[in-house]
Amino acid sequence: MIGLYVLALVHVNGTRPPFYMGNRHPFSRFRYTLISNWQSSDFRVWLITGTSSGLGRDLVRKAVDRGDRVIATARRLSRIEDLAAQYPNNVKVLQLDVTEPFKQLRSKAQEAVSLWNGIDVVVNNAGFGCAGVIEEGGTDALMETYKTNVFGAVNVTNAFLPYLREQRHGTIVFIGSRSGWRTNFVVRYYDMVLSRHESQYSSYREMVPLCFVLVTNLPKLILIIGFYGSSKAALHAIADALAEEVKPFGIKVYNIMPGGIRTQGINNMRWVRGETSSSQCSDFIKAISDYDEAIHTMTNHFQSTNGHETGDSQKVAKVIVDLVHCEGVATDRQPDVSLVLGSDAKRDIAKKCHGVLDLLDQWGDVAASTDLSE
Ligand SMILES: NC(=O)c1ccc[n+]([C@@H]2O[C@H](COP(=O)([O-])OP(=O)(O)OC[C@H]3O[C@@H](n4cnc5c(N)ncnc54)[C@H](OP(=O)(O)O)[C@@H]3O)[C@@H](O)[C@H]2O)c1
Numbered sequence: 001m002i003g004l005y006v007l008a009l010v011h012v013n014g015t016r017p018p019f020y021m022g023n024r025h026p027f028s029r030f031r032y033t034l035i036s037n038w039q040s041s042d043f044r045v046w047l048i049t050g051t052s053s054g055l056g057r058d059l060v061r062k063a064v065d066r067g068d069r070v071i072a073t074a075r076r077l078s079r080i081e082d083l084a085a086q087y088p089n090n091v092k093v094l095q096l097d098v099t100e101p102f103k104q105l106r107s108k109a110q111e112a113v114s115l116w117n118g119i120d121v122v123v124n125n126a127g128f129g130c131a132g133v134i135e136e137g138g139t140d141a142l143m144e145t146y147k148t149n150v151f152g153a154v155n156v157t158n159a160f161l162p163y164l165r166e167q168r169h170g171t172i173v174f175i176g177s178r179s180g181w182r183t184n185f186v187v188r189y190y191d192m193v194l195s196r197h198e199s200q201y202s203s204y205r206e207m208v209p210l211c212f213v214l215v216t217n218l219p220k221l222i223l224i225i226g227f228y229g230s231s232k233a234a235l236h237a238i239a240d241a242l243a244e245e246v247k248p249f250g251i252k253v254y255n256i257m258p259g260g261i262r263t264q265g266i267n268n269m270r271w272v273r274g275e276t277s278s279s280q281c282s283d284f285i286k287a288i289s290d291y292d293e294a295i296h297t298m299t300n301h302f303q304s305t306n307g308h309e310t311g312d313s314q315k316v317a318k319v320i321v322d323l324v325h326c327e328g329v330a331t332d333r334q335p336d337v338s339l340v341l342g343s344d345a346k347r348d349i350a351k352k353c354h355g356v357l358d359l360l361d362q363w364g365d366v367a368a369s370t371d372l373s374e
Pocket of ligand 1: 056076097125263268
């Protein structure tokens with residue numbers, strides 16, 4: 001009898017039964033049975049931030065391909081209404097700016113949960129890059145970046161956690177970045193020229209005389225993504241801590257750390273000050289001429305790498321869907337919290353880790369020397 005009742009309710013409009021909302025519902029004593037039924041119905045309800053472009057948009061599509069239901073969110077609804085139109089049975093849209101005050105985000109969460117009568121997965125994808133040097137951007141640029149990339153992600157997560165805790169299951173995904181591990185680049189002039197022309201001349205590398213390569217291939221260190229990189233490093237530590245805090249409630253936390261993905265990300269980047277500056281992180285930046293060369297190199301670097309990133313946004317999205325469902329690449333294994341995606345990210349993070357291990361080897365005696373003598 002109960003089984004029939006459950007079956008009748010589980011598939012009404014593809015939404016979750018109304019008593020999904022918590023233990024305090026009159027039907028809560030049947031909760032275990034009901035959850036089993038939803039899980040066997042095998043779809044998840046996702047909320048994804050920043051779905052107007054790039055990875056967020058691809059994630060909506062991959063979740064839908066998997067048969068899941070999605071609440072696609074964006075600052076401007078007009079930019080995602082096509083998703084709801086294209087997938088009327090799987091996608092509902094909601095206006096959501098992650099920098100809204102927490103109280104507003106709590107109401108948005110309540111509204112979101114009512115759309116499919118539940119929530120299983122929250123993806124903190126909204127984010128942007130802020131390029132510039134620390135002295136010029138200072139705390140204004142840091143604050144601007146963190147408002148979206150860090151505080152926004154934490155506020156959205158906290159707005160949904162009461163629902164996930166109450167139902168004792170769910171997944172929180174943070175889209176971090178390899179840049180949390182690598183805040184500076186070594187750029188070679190030759191590589192910049194090459195990446196610009198590679199598409200036109202496939203054998204460009206062979207065409208360049210050796211002496212030109214030798215003269216111009218000198219490494220040039222630029223320190224450029226401290227604002228963005230530090231925001232993603234913060235997210236990394238937050239994800240690690242949160243994972244432990246919510247584990248007792250059956251909630252899983254992932255921090256995805258991709259390398260460069262070929263999206264509009266670089267075009268949407270904000271500049272503290274730049275030669276191609278369209279949108280700025282702060283209005284009251286004073287340009288410091290000592291950094292002109294660094295800004296120039298940075299501008300060139302982003303122009304030349306734009307469109308040459310090696311990461312495929314759709315493949316990244318598919319891995320995330322696999323993780324959430326513990327299938328595909330995640331069938332017999334789940335990362336603890338962090339997952340690195342992209343051969344460039346793997347290379348850079350490995351390099352950083354080797355550097356840290358070398359440091360510990362070389363300075364281990366000094367590290368131990370500062371302990372209190374008992
Ligand atoms: N592309 C890469 O190489 C790369 C590498 C590692 C990590 N990531 C991370 O991947 C995520 C997606 O980036 P992407 O490459 O797909 O770039 P993207 O195409 O620029 O997408 C960023 C999305 O975030 C949204 N967004 C920005 N600020 C927001 C706010 N305050 N509230 C809500 N939405 C906001 C944007 O929406 P609007 O249309 O409203 O601006 C856009 O939909 C970001 O967190 C990024 O840091 C990217």
